[in-house]
Amino acid sequence: MPLKSFEAGWGWDAQVRQYVRKKYKQDLAGLVDVDPQPLARLLGGAVLRDRPYATIKWVLRLIPFRPLELYWLFDFDEEFGHDLHVLFAPKSLVVPTEDAYVFAWDYLALLARYGRGAFTLAGDGPAPDWLPFNAFAPAAGPIKDTALGPREELLHLVDADLAEVAVTRMDCGASRPLADGGWEADWPILGDLAMRLRCCSQGLEVAFDSHGAKKYGPEFLMSFAWLYINAFLRECRQVEPSLPRLSRYL
Numbered sequence: 001m002p003l004k005s006f007e008a009g010w011g012w013d014a015q016v017r018q019y020v021r022k023k024y025k026q027d028l029a030g031l032v033d034v035d036p037q038p039l040a041r042l043l044g045g046a047v048l049r050d051r052p053y054a055t056i057k058w059v060l061r062l063i064p065f066r067p068l069e070l071y072w073l074f075d076f077d078e079e080f081g082h083d084l085h086v087l088f089a090p091k092s093l094v095v096p097t098e099d100a101y102v103f104a105w106d107y108l109a110l111l112a113r114y115g116r117g118a119f120t121l122a123g124d125g126p127a128p129d130w131l132p133f134n135a136f137a138p139a140a141g142p143i144k145d146t147a148l149g150p151r152e153e154l155l156h157l158v159d160a161d162l163a164e165v166a167v168t169r170m171d172c173g174a175s176r177p178l179a180d181g182g183w184e185a186d187w188p189i190l191g192d193l194a195m196r197l198r199c200c201s202q203g204l205e206v207a208f209d210s211h212g213a214k215k216y217g218p219e220f221l222m223s224f225a226w227l228y229i230n231a232f233l234r235e236c237r238q239v240e241p242s243l244p245r246l247s248r249y250l
Contacts, residue, residue, distance in 0.1 A: 001088055003101060012101040019108055020084050029082050030115035031074055036060060038121040039114055043107065044191045064103065065187075065231050066171035067091040072107065084111070099230055106223050110190075119215070126194035126209035133206045133225075137218040144206065147226040150246050151233060152204050155197075157243060158236055159183070163199075166235035185232070189224045197229065 004013035020028065031039075036058040040047045045062040052059075052073070060072040069089035076082045086104050113119045133144060158166070160177035163185055167175040173187035182200030189195050193212030198205040206225050213221070237243050 001090055003086065003088065003097075003104060005088070006093060006095075006097040006100055009097050009101075012097055016086060016101070016104050016108065019105070024108065024112040024115075027112035027116040028084050030117060031084070031111065032057070032076050032082060034114055035121060036074075039111075042114075042119075042121065042123065042191045043110065044188060062107065064172065064189075065228070066169070068095050068100070068103065068231075070103065070107065072111065084108070096230075099227055102223060102227055106220060106227075109220075123192050123215075124211065125192050126188065127211035129210050130196050130207040131210050131213045133208065133213075133218075133221065136213050137221075144222055144225075147222040147229070148204070148206070151229055154233060154244060154246060155199050155204055155229070158199065162236055162240055163232075165239050166232055169235040169238065170231060187228050189228070193221075193224075195221075195225060195228060197225075197232070 002009075002013055003016060004010045006012070036047045040060050043060065043062060044064075045060050048059040048061055048071075050059070051057075055075050055077045057074050057076050060074075062070045062072070064070075067089075069092055071087045071089075073085045073087065074082070075085065086108070088100060092100060110119070114121070160175075160181070160183040163183040164175040164177075167173050167185050167187075170187075173185055175183060175185040177183050178198070178200050180201045182198070184196060184198040184200075186194055186196040190212070193216060194209045196205075196207045198207070208216075208221055233243075233246075237245075
C-alpha cells in the first residue's frame with residue numbers, strides 16, 4: 001500500500017512523488033546501471049525475487065524494525081524512462097504517518113546519492129568503535145536538539161529492564177544495563193551504519209559507529225536517530241503506559 005493509505009497520508013505521499021519526479025529525477029536515472037544486490041546490502045535490506053510486472057528492474061525490501069516494512073520498486077522502460085515507487089506492508093499502519101514519511105524521504109535521498117555516484121557500492125559494515133555525535137558534528141547542535149528535544153527527559157525515566165523489553169519488541173538491536181543503573185542500546189540502521197543510545201548518570205549520549213559517522217551527513221544521522229528513538233519510546237509506552245505522554249504517538 002502507498003503512503004497515502006496512512007492517516008492523512010495524501011499530502012505526504014504527494015511530496016514523495018514530487019521528490020521522485022523532480023528533485024531527484026536525474027539522480028535516480030543512474031540506478032539503471034546500479035547493481036541492486038550490493039545496494040540492498042548497504043541499505044540493510046534485501047532484493048526480492050518476485051516482481052509485479054516486467055518493467056520492474058528490482059524490488060528492494062527494507063525492515064528497519066518491527067512492524068515497519070517498506071518496498072522500493074524501481075521501474076525502467078526504454079520508451080518511458082525510469083520511475084521509483086515506495087510501498088508499505090499493511091502492518092506498518094501503526095507507525096505514525098510522519099515517521100513513515102521521514103523513513104521514505106531518508107531512503108529516497110540515499111538511493112538518489114547512489115544513483116548519481118556520490119556513494120560507492122564498495123565498503124565494509126559498521127566499525128566496532130563509536131563516535132559521540134557531538135565529537136564529530138559540534139556545529140550540528142540544533143539538529144540534535146530537534147531529534148531529542150523533550151524526548152531526553154522521558155528517556156531518563158526508562159530503566160534498564162524496560163529498555164531491554166522495548167528493544168526486544170522492536171525486533172532490532174540490543175540493549176544492556178550499565179554499572180551505574182543506566183542502560184545503553186544499539187541498532188543497525190543501515191548495512192554500514194549503526195547507532196548507540198546511552199542513558200546514564202552522566203547524561204544522554206547519541207553515538208554512531210566511526211565508519212557511518214564519516215560517511216553520512218549530520219542531517220541523515222539525526223533523522224535516523226529521531227526515528228529510532230521515537231520507535232523505542234512507543235514500545236516503552238506499550239509496556240509501561242504510566243510513562244508521560246509527549247504527543248498522541250509518544
